[in-house]
Structure formats: structure tokens, C-alpha cells
Amino acid sequence: MPEAHPDAPRSTDAASPAEPAYKALTNHLPEPRFVPLPGYTRVGEAQMLASAEAFYATMDRRRTTRHFATDPVPRRLIELAILTAGTAPSGAHRQPWRFVAIDDPALKAKIRAAAEEEELKTYRDRMTDEWREALHPLGTDHVKEHLTDAPWVVVLFAEKFGLRADGSHRKNYYVDESVGIAAGLFIAAIHTMGLVTLTHTPNPMGFLREVLGRGTNEKAVLVLPVGYPRPDARVPDLQRLPLDAIVQWNA
């Protein structure tokens, strides 16, 4: 099919829905502004294959370790990982992710103490036997030395809803999905720059909002220590599922 001129109107153009009843619901709204897709260059299949193989090989070397070196990491690297996370797609482009990046040793210690207090209760009293058994191969416990060893602790909050200046709520959409995608991009960015991170999920997480002074419209979803692995860093002996276990092609 010949390519249409980019300015030519198209009946399927999302910016100008043709269906009259739908149009009537939105005609009080300003016309959406569209710009040409920026920065896209189509590359050949051989180059795509090479990049895809290389990226997969890089990502397949990512491992979650709990053993962090205390060496400092420049703040700019954390900024770049957060900027990368912020490129995630999000429901209605609400970008409902907020990051708190902590390198203050006193604040890290405070978070560690509060997390360990909750985690001890979780591991000792709240976990079912089944859950404890599931975690046993990972070697996790309530001791969270990574929260003080890692030079940075990044806490990811989900903005459940926005707050307008008058205090009213502005709805966000697909918050869990959007924040999950942002977390994945953050993890990929940290890994490709040569650092390690760990997806820590203290439970319950309410204390983080208080300690970090965040609004009640936000909910902590992940604690991500970031740093270099310790020279003696270890990981559990785990395998990833093969392709045929995680994909189906057509019906």
C-alpha cells in the first residue's frame, strides 16, 4: 500500500474520531495536538536482530543480589535511571510514579530499622508456611543490610490520584500497570549502566510515606537499593523459564 502523506486526514486517526456519537461527547474539548513521531529511524532486520540479541544477552545477565558494596555512586546515574523510568507509557499519560532517592546514611538507617521491625513480624508471624517455603530458596529474611550498605535507596511511590490546587482529586488510570512498567525500565537502566538493584517489598509499607513525608495520595510500592555488588556477592541458583514455557503463538 502506498504510504499516505503524513498530513492527510485518515478516518482511523485517533486524533479525529469519525464516529458522530463519540465526536459529540468530545466536541467541547480542544483539538488534540499531534506532532510527527520524533526521533524514529527505521533500521534493517539484520541490525534489529543484532541489537535485540545483544539487549537480551545483557538483560539475561541481570540478577537480583542482596549483597551490596558500600562504594558511592554518582547522583547523576540515579537521575538517569529515574529519567529512564519516567519514559514509561502510562494510563492517560498521567505518569503516576514518584521516586524518592535517598543517600543520607541517617535516613537509610531509619528506613532499615522500620523495615526490619515490620519484616520480622511478617517473617515470624504473618507469613503462611506455604509462603515461607516459597521464599526459602531465595534466602531472604527480615535482616535488610542492603538498606544501609547500598549507597542509594530509591523508593518508588504510586500516585493513586492527583491533587488539584483546590484539594479535589484528579483520577489516575492503570496506576499499578504504569508504575510496574516504570519499575522495569528503572531496573533495566540500573543494570545496563553496570550497577545492581533489588526489588525489596517491605510489608506493610505505610511507614515509608510517613518517614519520607509523602502525601496520602501516594502509596509506596517498591524499595530499590542501588549500588555495586560486593565482590563476594552471591545469588540463589535459579533458572529462567524457557521461551516455550512463557509464550504461545496464535491460538
Ligand code: IYR
Ligand atoms: N517482603 C519481604 C518478603 C518477600 C516476599 C517475596 I513474594 C519475595 O520474592 C521476597 C521477599 C521481603 O522483602 O523480604
